[in-house]
Amino acid sequence: MGSVRGVGTLVRPAAWTLNQRRDITSWLARWFPKTPAKSVVALKTPIKVELVAGKTYRWCVCGRSKKQPFCDGSHFFKRTGLSPLKFKAQETRTVALCTCKATQKPPYCDGTHRSEQVQKAELGSSL
Numbered sequence: 001m002g003s004v005r006g007v008g009t010l011v012r013p014a015a016w017t018l019n020q021r022r023d024i025t026s027w028l029a030r031w032f033p034k035t036p037a038k039s040v041v042a043l044k045t046p047i048k049v050e051l052v053a054g055k056t057y058r059w060c061v062c063g064r065s066k067k068q069p070f071c072d073g074s075h076f077f078k079r080t081g082l083s084p085l086k087f088k089a090q091e092t093r094t095v096a097l098c099t100c101k102a103t104q105k106p107p108y109c110d111g112t113h114r115s116e117q118v119q120k121a122e123l124g125s126s127l
Contacts, residue, residue, distance in 0.1 A: 036081030038126035039063045039101035044118060046096035046109035051089035058084035059097060059107035063124075069097035069107065102127055 040063035047069045051057065057070060062082040064074035071084035085107055098106060100113040112118060121127055 037062065037079075039082065040124050040126050041100050041102075041118060041121045042068045043099035043123065044113050044121075045099065046113065047099055048094055048096050050094045051092065053089055053092040056086060056088045057107075058086050061085050061101065061106070063099075063101045068099050 039061055042060070042063040042065070049069065059069055060067075060071045060075075061084055062075040062078070062080045064078055064080065065072040066074065074080075075082045075084065087107060096109040098109045098113070100118045102112040102115070102118055103110045104112065117127060
């Protein structure tokens with residue numbers, strides 16, 4: 001039997017060059033930047049929510065979500081390089097979740113929104 005030509009060999013289109021890899025890298029860098037954007041102030045007051053024991057939540061880190069205080073995927077589509085903070089509620093209770101994104105105890109409010117810096121900031125701007 002004769003051998004079938006081309007079986008088991010890699011055939012590259014003529015347009016594929018060494019620069020193709022650089023193009024892929026630059027495309028990835030646009031969607032996944034090495035230096036993440038800064039979080040922005042979504043609101044200047046916390047939002048009280050009832051967390052259910054055992055349920056997993058995704059708290060918005062970037063401040064761009066329209067479903068504050070939770071993530072709606074805006075960080076990805078706006079290419080921030082940030083990811084939501086995923087956490088599991090230990091007990092069912094009402095808590096205040098941060099929306100100024102400056103808390104030192106994420107996702108929970110620690111009162112940082114009362115600071116002069118946050119109160120003077122415009123909504124949608126970074127601190």
